Amino acid sequence: MAASRLGILLLSTTAPERIGQMSARCEDLGFDEVWLAEDYFFYGGFNAAAQALAATGRIRVGLGVISCVARHPAATAMEIASLERSFPGRLLPGIGHGVPAWVAQMGLTPKSPMRALTEAVTGIRTLLTSSEPFTTEGEYFTFRDVALFHPPGGEVPLYLGVIGAKGCELAGRIADGNVLSVLAPTEYVTWARDLGQRGMAAAGRSGTFSVPTYVLTAVDExxxxxxxxxxxxxxxxxxxxxxxxxxxxxxxxxxxxxxxxxxxxxxxxxxxxxxxxxxxxCGTPDEVAKRIEQYWAAGADSVVLSPQPADTVGSQLELIAAEVLPRLSR
Incomplete structure (x- = not known):
């Protein structure tokens, strides 16, 4: 994927029936990506991603992030493979711990969140990349002769959604990127990307480490x-x-x-x-364009704008497309 991408985050408060329409509008306006958030208990992440993908033809659709414990990793791999086969090369799935309060509501809080995340992502990648039946007994997840009947036709990038230093390095060891949360300043973007690259090197992995970054956004003269x-x-x-x-x-x-x-x-x-x-x-179109480029320069290959306040998303999309996109130097 090319660097310097610009995406839009469709908040979990978006009505499910509007996701397809809004994703299509983002594509028409020239954005590169749409990102969705599986916040419990709003819209379902895979359902929303399917709607966004079906309503568009070019734009990539990110899912950042689902909780590693809300579904068995084998079921998550099955969902990812199904979407990848249906819409090749356009799905960007992210897996994280999940907001602790929501996970606790379901009685799913693991004693070792990092261990649970590692087992989940490792199992998902194994199923997506190997045709051989997978068997392992983990601390949190068991696989007994599991193989996907419909494996993906191509390689699917996997993202984590973690914040701390250990998590950021882990992302480089077992994933292809890290979805950075809102509140991430440019200094954090550089720090998190460096840790991810360090993790890739330590694991003997090659390739580019991606850090799509969510940023609260408002444009106004x-x-x-x-x-x-x-x-x-x-x-x-x-x-x-x-x-x-x-x-x-x-x-x-x-x-x-x-x-x-x-x-x-x-x-x-x-x-x-x-x-x-x-x-x-936030600021004028000129100021917003400069800030987006600062995030790109800091290492955020994808800047994912979250228009604020939420009830102005439609008008903000139009304004960003008309006044900010032409000012970007990419």
Whole structure:
């Protein structure tokens, strides 16, 4: 896949019946990718990906990410293979831990999330690449003479969706890329990509390590209005996940913790404008185009825009296509 791609994230609040239509519109407007999120309990990831793929002919469709414990890896491999055969070369599947609260609601919390993720992804790759029946007894997943009746016709890239240093390196050892969460500044993108490449080298693997990066986005001729459009979404995520390596990459974890102690409202009111500028892509069309190129330069081969606020996605898509895409230097 070529570098410097631009995608759109269709949030989990998108009605399932609109996914095909919106994906087709993204393709018509000139975007390279559509990404979907299997957030529990909104729309189903594989169903949504099938709708997006069926409604389009060129655009790649990313699924970032499904929980490794929500389905048995053999069933996940079967779903991936079916979509790859139906829409060759256009599916970008991602696998992660899953949001802990949602996983706990299903009683699926593993004692060792990293072990569960490793077993799942290793099993999925084995089934996608080998025609021989696969048998193994893992700590979390068992395979007994499992083989896909309809294996994929070509190679399918597998992505992780992890944040910490160990996870980022693991992504390079067992996957082809890492889907980076919203709140990732450019400094984190470079750090995560370097760790992934280090993991690939340690595992003796060759190829390019991909880091598609989700970024909250708002475009407006009024820069302050664009900032306001992403501010509450940033506060929501900071309140939900607190200090992480994402925010640690720009040295704000202590302040994030202090503000988060006061809850969402404290984050909205106390968040410096600098955070908005570094954790999101917002501003005038010229400013947004420059920020996208900064993410590409930092190593994000795909920048996946998440238009904000969510109820303005349609108009934001049109504005980005008309005013931002022509300003990009690719």
């Amino acid at each position: 009024d820069r302050d209005r664009a900032r306001r459009a992403v501010r509450e979404s940033l506060a929501f995520y900071l309140d939900a996940i607190g200090p992480t390596p994402l925010t640690g990459a720009i040295g704000i974890n202590d302040t994030v913790a202090e503000l988060a102690a006061g809850g969402f409202a404290a984050l909205v009111d106390g968040m410096p404008d600098e955070w908005v500028d570094r954790l999101a892509i």
